[in-house]
Amino acid sequence: MTAVTTTTSRGQRTNRLPAEVTSFIGRRHEVAEVKKLLAASRAVTLTGVGGVGKTRLGLRVGQDVRRSFRDGVWLVELAALHQPGMLAESVVEALEIRGHTAAPPMDVLTHYLHDKQALLILDNCEHLLHECAVLADTLLRASRDLRILATSRQALGIASEQAVPVPPLSLPDGHTPRPALDTLKQGDAVRLFAERARAVLPTFAVTEDNREVIARIVRRLDGLPLGIELAAVRLRALSAQQLLDRLDDRFRLLNAGSRAELPRHQTLRALIDWSYALCSHKERLLWERASAFAGGLDLEAAETICSGRGIARHDVVDLVIGLVDKSVLIREDHPCGVRYRMLDTLRAYGRERLAASGHQDWLRERHARYYRDLAARARADLFGPRQVRWFTRLHVEHANLRTALEESFDGPGGARTGLTMATDLLYHWTTSYYLAEGRRWLERGLAADDVPDDVRACALWAGGWLAIIQADKAAATTMLHDSRRAGERLHDQHVLGYVALFSGMIAMWEERTADAITLYEQALARHRACGDPAGTALSLIRLSLACSYAGDTASAVAAGEECLALCESRRESWHRAYAMMALGVEVWRQGDLRRATDLEQQALVVNRSLGDSLGIGVTLEALAWIAVSQCRHLRAARLLGILQTVWASVGAPLSGYGHLAGYHDACEQETRKALGEAAFATAVRRGARMPLDEALAYVLQEEPPTGRGEGIERLTRLTRRESEIARLVARGLTNKEIAASLVISQRTAEGHIEHILTKLGFSSRSQIAVWVGERTRADDGTAPGE
Structure with a gap:
């Protein structure tokens, strides 16, 4: 039976909510009500029509209450999930x-959350309503300190739930003749329209001349935030009156449709x-x-x-x-390059049209074929300078990879096509959060396709490796046995090489060191x-460890x-880190503590x-042993505490490296x-309580990311232009005003602000302003970046 002892891989960095790049308008009453309900209820669901702002409200509440949840506030975005069986895996x-x-x-979830004081935000539950209800009820029963905040077009229907209808934004009173202009401008719907309009038209303002037109526009849109934002974009090309005229025409035509449809549904659709x-x-x-x-x-x-x-290929860039x-596609910067996403409401509309x-079928096959090819390219380019970039890209593309796998298993090629893709993604499964999912894809393909060829043989040893990492020795042994038989029948040295490698790992697990060395040499x-x-x-990494032992x-x-x-020679990083770890263990055994420390710390930086x-844990183990050899016992004890957090995230101490447990025990005893x-x-205890980022900085003898020195460390992260924009934010300038001041586009200014928020670990513009003020005072008047 496999033990379930796991936690987050990044320790206690528990604010996993996206930064607010644009301002949050209104909703003071709703925010206060939801916060009050969360304090008294286990589950709160924000309900309402698409486009009403449920997600944005949920995220704002999450930001406001995050200090009340010791183990963090976590966002689970479900809009892109279309396989109900993958819900728990997505969480x-x-x-x-x-x-x-x-x-x-x-x-895994119930075990991990049973003692956690956390808030889980389940966003966009409506298409998985039953599954979300079952999951929420199960998790709440398993953890007394867990809270769930869901967004859905209808309530989940569980016993402990408090449903909060999210209304449209407040509108100008159509029965009050000409309210004061200041009063009109303070209304939430008008404020949102005006701010988003200024993002595309810097000179826009609500004035005595256009006040009636603006009021009619937001009333016509029923105060729906998504509708208001989409309409405001049109001011690039239209006047406010032209915008209103076209809304009136469109909605008069729409009134001929079904009377059963709610007006705000009709409005958004129109x-x-x-x-x-x-x-x-x-x-x-x-x-x-x-x-x-x-x-x-x-x-x-x-x-x-x-x-x-x-669509010609060369036209796509202009169409994007x-x-x-x-504002149909939203541009986002990622480590692997620029990407584009679509709001769920617009995506659902596009899928209806598709x-x-x-x-639809033609496009699905093209989508699946592209991502199958991407997986194959990543596997072929695995061992080289682009390795880390591939790991990053596959992680970002995981939702598309999952969709392509589903289509591949169900499509014309059947299980064989899906099995090949799942095998090509082996390193994606082992170096990310998806190891359990990868094993399930492989097992699905192996169960459905029993053709005794190289595809099956490779999938068997790949599944065996995943089973070894999960400490499932029985399954690993069976899969490797079947893979060996296939490899011998096919005379496939590639297959037999991997079978010998992973069989050697099992031999080391069973303390048959001589057998393991023989298998590694084969x-x-x-x-x-x-x-x-x-x-x-x-093979060299494992052989080095076995010979050292x-x-x-x-x-x-x-x-x-x-x-x-x-x-x-290949400019490869991941295997190199494990090689440094293995060599460092032997160098430590020889007594060269300085070189051993250097090797392990280099490996830790990569991991x-x-x-x-897993790589972090093994290298930290070696560094703890080295610390004892240096008579640095306080440091060794702190490292043992940090290791408690790391090994909990892996699921078992020294997973796959159990033969080294004796060194750990001797370190702890001494x-x-x-x-x-x-x-x-x-x-x-002090080590176990350290956030993992801070702990690793301590191990590497870097300036810790929190506490003393934080301001200087953050300061060095900003470019000169970002520092300049941070100061303008602190002065209270809007994105549009910043763009005008620096003679750059509004979109460029927004991108810089998003980068600043990410680099500083902040979630709002006000935090930037406070930070700039603190740095200015600390530096006796010298602004950041100067």
Whole structure:
């Protein structure tokens, strides 16, 4: 039976809510009511029509109450999830729980959350209403200190739920003759329209001349935030009166439709219809086709998947720009490049149009084929300088990869196509939060496709590796046995090399060190013969560790250094980090503590950049052992405390490296003896309570990310232009005013502000202003960045 002991992979960095780039308008009463209900109720659901602002309200409440939840506020975005069976897995991913366990995702969640004081925001539940209700009820029963805030077009219907209807924004009173202009401008709907209008038309203002027109526009839109924002964009090309005229015409026509439809539903639909009508024919086609993506897309994907049948590939970039200008697509910066996403309401509309066009099946196949090819390209480019970039890109594309896998398993190629893709994504499963999901995809394909060929043989050893990481030795042994039989029948040295490698891991698990060394040597010979650098590196890493454990210093060092040379010749990072870890263990055993420390810290830097909890844990173990050898017992105890957090995130101490447990036990025993029980317990407790980012900075002897020195550390993160914009924010300038002051576009200014918020770890403009003020006072009048 597999133990379920897991936590978030990034320790206690628990504010996982997106930053507010635009201002939050109104909703004071609703925010206060929801906060009051959350204090008294276990579950609160914000209900209302699409576009009314449920998500934005939920996020604002989450930001306001985050200090009340010791273990954090977590957002689970469900709009892109269309497989009900993946709901629990999606929550596991949102909580950043590492999947190093074979337990079902719901068991992982209930175990992880049972003692947590946390708020879980389930956003866009309406298309998974029953599944969300079951999940919410199950989690609330398992954890007495958990709160759930859901957004949905209807209540979940669970016993502990408080439903809060989210109304449209407050509107000008149509029965009061000409209220004072200041009173009109303070209304939430008018304020939102005016602010969003200034984003596209810097000179816009609500005046005595246009007040009646603006009031009629927001009333005509029933105060729906999404409708108001979409309408305000039209002021790029229209006057306020022209905008109102076209709204009136559109809605009079709409009144001939069903009387059963709520007016605000009709209004939003009509507005999106109108936005659609204002697009060119090709822009409409791209809108429809972009709606098939889950979680967003980049330009390459748009050009490859959306071109054809009326759109030339070279036209796609201009069409994307057009849809961004029309606020249909939203531009976002990611480490792997610029991406585009679509609001869920607009995506749902596009999918309706796509289904009506008759191109849906054609586009789904193109989407699946593109992401199958992306997975294959990532696997082929695994061992080289682009490795980390591939890891990052696959993580960002996970929702699309999942959709493509589903289509591949259900499409013309059947399970075989899906199985190939799942195998190609092996390193995506092992280096991210999706290990348990990857194993399920592989097992689904293996159960459905029993053709005894190389595809199945590779999937079997890949599944065996995942099972080893999850400490499921029985399943791993069975899969490796079946893979070996297939490899022998096919005379496939590639397959037999990996079977030997992972069989060696099982032998080390069972303390059969000599057998393990023999298996690793067989694996190494086969991978060298096949010219497989990844297999060669993995075999050398494991061989180095096994020889070191057996006391064969020369062989351990030779294997470790050969692996380092191989990785450095290819400019590869991930395997190199594990090679440094393995070599560092043997160098420590020889007594060269300075070099051992250097090797382990270099490995830790790489593993930290990838968020690889397993790699972080093994290197921290070695650093703790080194600290004891240096008689730095307080540091060793602190490291043992940090390791409690790390190993909990992995699911088991030294997962896959259990033969090293003796070193851990000796380290703990000697540290406890040197410090005494009370001092040892205090130091361990202090380490266990450290946020992981701060803990790793401590281990690497960096300036910690919190506490003393924080302002200077943050200061160095901002570019000169970002520092300049931060000062303008502190002066109270709007995005539009900042753009005008610096002679840049409004969109560029917004992008800079988003970068500033991300770099400083802030969620609002007011935090930037406070920070600038503090730095100015601290530096005796010197502004940030100067």
